[in-house]
Amino acid sequence: MERASGPAKFAVFQLHKSVGITILLLMLLRIAWKLRRRPLPLKADGWERALATAVHLAFYLLLLAMPLSGWLVVSASRVAVPTLLYGTVPLPHVPVVISLAAETREGWYRGSASVHSYLSYGLYVLIGLHVAGALKHHFLDRDGSFARMAPGIRPGSLLDPRLLLIGAAASSAAVFGFGWARGRNVHRPVQSVEATPPRPATPVQQARQETYEQAAAAAPDAPVAAEDVPSWTIEDGSSLSFSTSWAGEPIEGGFRRFRGSIEFSPDQLDRSSVAITVDIGTVYTGDSSRDETLKGGEWFAVGTDRNAVFRAERFRSVGRGRYVAEGTLRMKGATAPLSMPFTLQINGNRALVEGSAVVDRLAYRIGEGEYASTAEIPADVTVRIRVEARRR
Numbered sequence: 011m012e013r014a015s016g017p018a019k020f021a022v023f024q025l026h027k028s029v030g031i032t033i034l035l036l037m038l039l040r041i042a043w044k045l046r047r048r049p050l051p052l053k054a055d056g057w058e059r060a061l062a063t064a065v066h067l068a069f070y071l072l073l074l075a076m077p078l079s080g081w082l083v084v085s086a087s088r089v090a091v092p093t094l095l096y097g098t099v100p101l102p103h104v105p106v107v108i109s110l111a112a113e114t115r116e117g118w119y120r121g122s123a124s125v126h127s128y129l130s131y132g133l134y135v136l137i138g139l140h141v142a143g144a145l146k147h148h149f150l151d152r153d154g155s156f157a158r159m160a161p162g163i164r165p166g167s168l169l170d171p172r173l174l175l176i177g178a179a180a181s182s183a184a185v186f187g188f189g190w191a192r193g194r195n196v197h198r199p200v201q202s203v204e205a206t207p208p209r210p211a212t213p214v215q216q217a218r219q220e221t222y223e224q225a226a227a228a229a230p231d232a233p234v235a236a237e238d239v240p241s242w243t244i245e246d247g248s249s250l251s252f253s254t255s256w257a258g259e260p261i262e263g264g265f266r267r268f269r270g271s272i273e274f275s276p277d278q279l280d281r282s283s284v285a286i287t288v289d290i291g292t293v294y295t296g297d298s299s300r301d302e303t304l305k306g307g308e309w310f311a312v313g314t315d316r317n318a319v320f321r322a323e324r325f326r327s328v329g330r331g332r333y334v335a336e337g338t339l340r341m342k343g344a345t346a347p348l349s350m351p352f353t354l355q356i357n358g359n360r361a362l363v364e365g366s367a368v369v370d371r372l373a374y375r376i377g378e379g380e381y382a383s384t385a386e387i388p389a390d391v392t393v394r395i396r397v398e399a400r401r402r
């Protein structure tokens with residue numbers, strides 16, 4: 011659960027909370043049942059009886075305290091993540107906790123999170139003792155205690171189907187758990203852009219064919235450049251990537267398709283202009299299910315507007331082939347200023363532009379609802395552009 015990332019993490023936490031609350035309800039039923047019926051006496055004496063009683067009592071306490079502390083963690087968290095049990099029943103936050111002042115709440119959050127974490131170790135110890143005790147009574151004492159949980163099982167029997175089934179269930183749960191955790195590791199977000207599948211050539215070639223007029227049509231009020239400022243065509247090998255993180259884990263991604271019109275000359279900065287149109291529907295982050303989520307309404311909402319447009323008409327030289335483009339970025343219906351420092355190397359008819367800028371995703375509502383919180387996903391996203399261009 012802790013190792014998962016992206017939307018998988020969200021889903022697995024929801025499952026955790028659903029199962030945990032189910033355990034809480036089952037415990038309440040169990041206690042009500044136990045109060046009405048006198049339990050059978052334990053088949054043990056002396057210290058063994060005391061230990062068994064203590065373990066059983068501790069189980070009751072822990073199996074109530076675990077879900078309650080978990081519920082407190084969720085309610086006191088700064089990130090108001092809604093819980094839908096099994097995807098259907100909404101779980102409200104603990105009322106008093108959500109109305110506390112931010113600092114007090116933070117205290118409750120930390121407190122309940124460490125209680126929840128430490129008690130789980132207690133639970134492992136109890137399960138170890140408990141199963142060892144059950145097996146001792148089954149194989150050594152052969153007193154039929156086991157049959158009180160698995161009716162019909164013969165004391166001391168090794169090949170009883172119920173015993174095998176419990177063993178098989180426990181080992182498959184363990185194998186599945188470890189396998190899943192390892193699998194998640196393998197599919198961890200790629201650490202470098204190179205590790206993502208190569209960009210298909212066609213969109214870039216398409217971008218190369220892009221004329222200024224076409225880009226201007228995509229960006230209606232694009233500036234009209236002076237005739238004598240050289241215009242550049244974006245070539246293969248250009249890329250637009252970004253870096254962010256999810257719960258501290260780096261995520262590298264990018265956009266496969268973008269096109270643009272570049273009218274630029276270092277000698278005529280005042281007459282230069284750039285308009286880059288990015289097809290945000292081509293977002294990739296090295297995880298296809300996450301990429302699908304990113305196209306949805308809470309993220310890039312590509313259904314409403316597929317294009318993000320960066321436009322700059324003001325350029326400053328900051329020395330030795332370094333410039334800053336002052337422009338605006340329009341994305342998901344919002345427009346905000348963006349300055350992009352970049353380096354430019356011109357070699358004959360070829361040019362290489364490399365720039366990067368920090369974009370505040372929240373200015374564009376990229377990540378709405380629970381994703382608007384910056385606890386797991388920072389607001390600042392570093393965007394890098396590398397353009398290989400040819401003079402027309």
Ligand code: HEM
Pocket residue numbers: 012026027029030031033073076077078079080081082083084093123124126127128130133
């Ligand atoms: C018997 C029931 C439960 C058990 C055995 C259990 C067990 C655990 C364990 C072992 C962890 C990892 C702790 C760690 O970070 O070291 C955890 C984390 C967590 N659990 Fe539970 N849990 C239970 C019920 C619940 C419930 C009912 C909720 C919420 C409604 C919940 C919410 C959480 C949350 C939010 C975390 C992450 C805490 C953090 O980030 O520090 N749990 N749980």
Ligand code: HEM
Pocket residue numbers: 044049051052053066069070137140141144145155156157158159176
């Ligand atoms: C291989 C796994 C397990 C085996 C073989 C097993 C076996 C047993 C047996 C034979 C009893 C009956 C004791 C009696 O009637 O005198 C019992 C009771 C109990 N078990 Fe388990 N158990 C297992 C797993 C667990 C787990 C994982 C939990 C909790 C997380 C648990 C919680 C309890 C509790 C609370 C009782 C006492 C019930 C009561 O007296 O009200 N057991 N178990």
